[in-house]
Amino acid sequence: MELKTLIGEPWADYGLIDSGNGRKLERYGRYRFIRPEPQAMWAPATDDWKADAEFVPGSDEDGGGRWYYDQPVPADGWxxxxxxxxFQSSCTPFRHLxxxxxxxxxxxxxxxxxxxxxxxxxxxxxxxxxxxxxxxxxxxxxxxxxxxxxxxxxxxxxxxxxxxxxxxxxxxxxxxxxxxxxxxxxxxxxxxxxxxxxxxxxxxxxxxxxxxxxxxxxxxxxxxxxxxxxxxxxxxxxxxxxxxxxxxxxxxxxxxxxxxxxxxxxxxxxxxxxxxxxxxxxxxxxxxx
Structure with missing residues (x-):
């Protein structure tokens, strides 16, 4: 079977800004977040990433970790x-938004x-x-x-x-x-x-x-x-x-x-x-x- 790719393009309220070195920088409305991304094995476009929060994974490969905030983000979502x-987006304990x-x-x-x-x-x-x-x-x-x-x-x-x-x-x-x-x-x-x-x-x-x-x-x-x-x-x-x-x-x-x-x-x-x-x-x- 031939493999096809379905591509998610950026839109007004979401975009993948940059990726690399096992992480990704995304925008969700007015907020920016850094999350782990094992597929991003390449180098990022720039090292100057500015984000409101970053999810840092735990040592357990099956999960764990927590959010670290550089700027206030609404706890009940936006x-x-x-x-x-x-729909409401929010920082969940499972690294998703x-x-x-x-x-x-x-x-x-x-x-x-x-x-x-x-x-x-x-x-x-x-x-x-x-x-x-x-x-x-x-x-x-x-x-x-x-x-x-x-x-x-x-x-x-x-x-x-x-x-x-x-x-x-x-x-x-x-x-x-x-x-x-x-x-x-x-x-x-x-x-x-x-x-x-x-x-x-x-x-x-x-x-x-x-x-x-x-x-x-x-x-x-x-x-x-x-x-x-x-x-x-x-x-x-x-x-x-x-x-x-x-x-x-x-x-x-x-x-x-x-x-x-x-x-x-x-x-x-x-x-x-x-x-x-x-x-x-x-x-x-x-x-x-």
Missing amino acids: PLRWQEVT GFFPDMAPVWDWMRERTADKAEAEVMNLFGYTGVGTLAMSASGARMVHVDASKKSVAQARANADLSGMADKPIRWIVEDAAKFVAREVRRGRRYDGILLDPPKYGRGPDGEVWRLEEDLPALIANCRQLLDADSRFLFLTVYAVRMSALAIGELLRQAFADLPGTVEVGELAVREEARGLLLPTAIWARWRR
Whole structure:
């Protein structure tokens, strides 16, 4: 399979300013942040980085670390905008800032796939703070937003309020994603599209354990049962560096072998403003009609 690259371009409220030496400098609205980035193995455009805060990782390769602030940053976050969607960004304990900007080209692509389908039924699994859910809702889709974190779903609903979308047809589900999908299969439900952005490891609200390499094939198989020949897409992103785009592409190719359509694979990347180079962030595979 040919590898494709989906490129996140800078926009008014977000940009990758510079990168290198294992770090990246980004702007989120009026604030600038430095975060670790193992993929940035090159030298930065300049060593003169000025930021409001920096996340310094701990010694544990599986996580840890903390934010160090040079300037005051609102503890409860600040609003950002992507097209019609307004949402809250904030410095989380997990080095993220409340959304994943490299997903912007994915949101655009999903909207294109359902542009001619009135009230398309779309599910966002591992939906986090809901920016992708709201991007699809703004384009007219009926959404099901699923995340095991009550806090994340609460933030997603708050973002819907910020965007003036509180009355949109969105089902907010706090549940283990694999459990929910299996139940939807038993109910005989179908969807026009599914977005999956699973973590490498996670726990559900009732202590369910999610391990990407072990649990992804069964989840994909169940998602296939929710799609049919009239469905438009399934999009899977993976941030685990030990996996290959070709591997997850073959997983989808086999699962969707009985449906018409195309399986494609590739990488997500963000374009750096300083030099225009591409910083890879994740791998992806998708099925589309």
